[in-house]
Amino acid sequence: MTRSPTRRLTLKMMAAGAASFVLPNFGAGQANAAVTALKQSIAEAAARDEALSAFYRERNYKPVFVGNGDGRRRGALLKALASSGDHGLPTKAYDADGLKAAMKAARTPSDQGRVEVQAAQRFLDYADHMRSGVLNPRSVDSSLVMDVPRYDRASTIDAFSKSNPAAFLKKMAPRKAEYVRLQKEKMNLEKLLGKGGWGEKIQAKSLKPGQSGGAVVQLRNRMIRMGYMRKSASQTYDAAIQSAVQQFQVNHGLAPDGVAGASTIAQINTDVQERLQQVLVAMERQRWNSRPTEKKHVWVNIPDFHVDIMNNGKSTFRSRVVVGKNTSDRRTPEFSDTMEFMVINPSWYVPRSIVTKEYLPLLKRNKGAAGQLQIIGSNGRPVNRANINFAQYNERNFPYSMKQPPSKGNALGLVKFMFPNKYNIYLHDTPSKSLFGRESRAFSHGCVRVHKPFDFAYALLANQEKDPEGFFQGVLRTKQERRVDLREPLPVHIVYYTAWVDAKGRAHYRDDVYNRDARIFAGLSRAGVSLRSVAS
Incomplete structure (x- = not known):
């Protein structure tokens, strides 16, 4: 049987084996016909995607992923899609193996045009997920009101088409140290999961120094597997175990008394899978908040029940806070704004x-x-x-x-810190100090109550007053309401992280006080994100 010129043309186009579109040395008419067929196929396949249609139309339907010289771009994309699980993304949704197979199976210019657009769509899905998150936070929980940056699809693929592909794809991940540290913790947990986790759980309601027996051995072994102490054969709750428990308590927001009470044992007995879920959710939140954080800002982490003034990555002020009660109308929302002033002796x-x-x-x-x-x-x-x-x-x-009116018994206390917003949320003092002694502090109507409000005020005034404390106390003594503007307004971020890793590499975990992480992970699971174990 004699092959037609078109058949010979398509066979030669597949010589490289991966959807490479190589024009053979046929006549100009045949080559032009193939190019025209490819362009027409791209136009048809992209027609239902407005951004891709505009992108390809602007470049006269010249392909990005198929054609001469595009092997490097194809390879970079396939590698990125295949390794997307390293970032906790839905690897199956990108189907790198399926895309690679489709590229190899493309036999005609029409097939190649369709796989070109398919590759572009997978690229844009990956890019959107990596830079802005897999989920739309507002669709998960109405309290997730942060503004997530979304990037123009046509501009994104245009920039990729003109870039070093591997470098471009690498730069898509959040360029924050916190994200990199979370990713490392994710890998550590995946290896632990592959080894069976942290071992046998503690079969006791509470343990204290000086005790011995099987439950103490279980405690010791889990502390060793979690990296809080060196290997030991001790069967007694000794100083080494007590020190390990204290550090564990610090990293889990518990009172560091070194006693393994009910709440401490509950945290120690938490499975690796649950911690891995928290890390995956935290990485998604990092993608939602991928913009660089200002050198100086106020940071309120709701599940941590603390406020910090951060300066160049270090906390220069820290205080306990009380946040909104876990009811539909009182939960503190997550958002960012700018603190502009404080009110001393406020009316409520x-x-x-x-x-x-x-x-x-x-x-x-x-x-x-x-x-x-x-x-x-x-x-x-x-x-x-x-x-x-x-x-x-x-x-x-x-x-x-x-x-x-202003008074010591005022619900706002003696000072409030204002960053005007449509949610009517702000930070303030309170006459109810007893709640600050609790480990879990979700009791307010939504605003954030500060345990050390005067010290917070002094820290905020330090850049504009020679004697911040003297100035503040002088206004306070007047018992008259007074607004004090901040000469340098300060960004405020109210966030919700139940998992993070500090600069020293220590993982911290908190309870999901509003059940938001659970809803986010459920959404990620529906999108195709799954837990994985890794053999070390």
């Missing part, structure tokens, strides 16, 4: 939701309830509550607001 303007849901029912039963609060009319002036028939109002039509 009670949020509408609290006025109508909490105080109005009390006032209906007793006009004298919440006597520390003023009832404010539409003209902004106090109204005598004795003249109000509260029974006639409900949540929708209550016409008054409520305000608490």
Whole structure:
């Protein structure tokens, strides 16, 4: 049987074996026909994707992944897709093996055009996931209100087509030290998972120094496997085990007393799989927040119940905080803004939701309830509550607001720190100090209460006052409300990390207080992300 010129042409195009489009030494008419067929196929395949259609149209449908000289670009993409699991991405969604097979199987210009667009789509999915995350946070939880940068698809593939492909793909991952450290912890956990985890769990409700027996041996062995102590044959809860437990407690947000109480044992008994899930979620969050963090900023990590002022990667101020209670209307949202001023001796303007849901029912039963609060009319002036028939109002039509004047008993305490935002969230003092002594501190209406608010104020004023403490205390003594602008407004990031690795390489874990991580991991699982174990 005699092969047609078109058949001979397509066989020669596949000589390289990986969707290489090499024009043979046939006549110009035949070559032009092949090129035209390839371009037409690309145009048809890309038509349903507006960004790709515009990209290929702009370059007159010249291919990126098939054709002479594109082996390096194809290879870089296939390698990146195949290793996407190293970043906790949904490897199966990119199907590197399937794409490679499709490239090899492409026999005609039409086939190659379709696989060209298929490769471009896989590239753009990978690029979007790597730079901005697999999930849209708002679709996972309405409290995830951070703004995630999304990149223009046409511009992305255009830049890739003009770049060193391997270098371009490598730079897509978040270029933050925190991300690299999390990735290393992920690999460590995957190796541990391949070895069977941290061993036998502790079969005891609590343990303390001086005890001995099988449960102590279980504790010792898990501390060794977790890297908190060297190998030991001790069967007694000795100083080495106590020191290991203390460091473990520090890294898990527990009181570092060296006693393995119920909460400590619960954390020690947590499976490797659960820790790996936390790390995968933290890496996704890093992709959502891939923009470089400012050299100086305020950092509030909700599950850690702390606020820090970070300067060049180091904490220069740290305080415990109380965050929103775990109910649908009180959880503290995640977002970023800029702190512009503080208010010393603040009045508390009670949020509408609290006025109508909490105080109005009390006032209906007793006009004298919440006597520390003023009832404010539409003209902004106090109204005598004795003249109000509260029974006639409900949540929708209550016409008054409520305000608490400056005082030590004010719900906001003696200072609040403002970064005006549509969520009405800010940091503030509180007269209720007892809650700061608890390990888990989710009790507020959503705002962030600061344990050391005066020290926080001094740290914020240090750049603009010679004597920050003296200035602050002087204003405080007036007992008059006063706004103090920050000459250098400071970025504020309210975040939610249950897993992170510090600069010394120590992994830290916290409880998923709002169950957000669980929802995020469920979303990642649906997208194709899975846990994996690695043989060392």
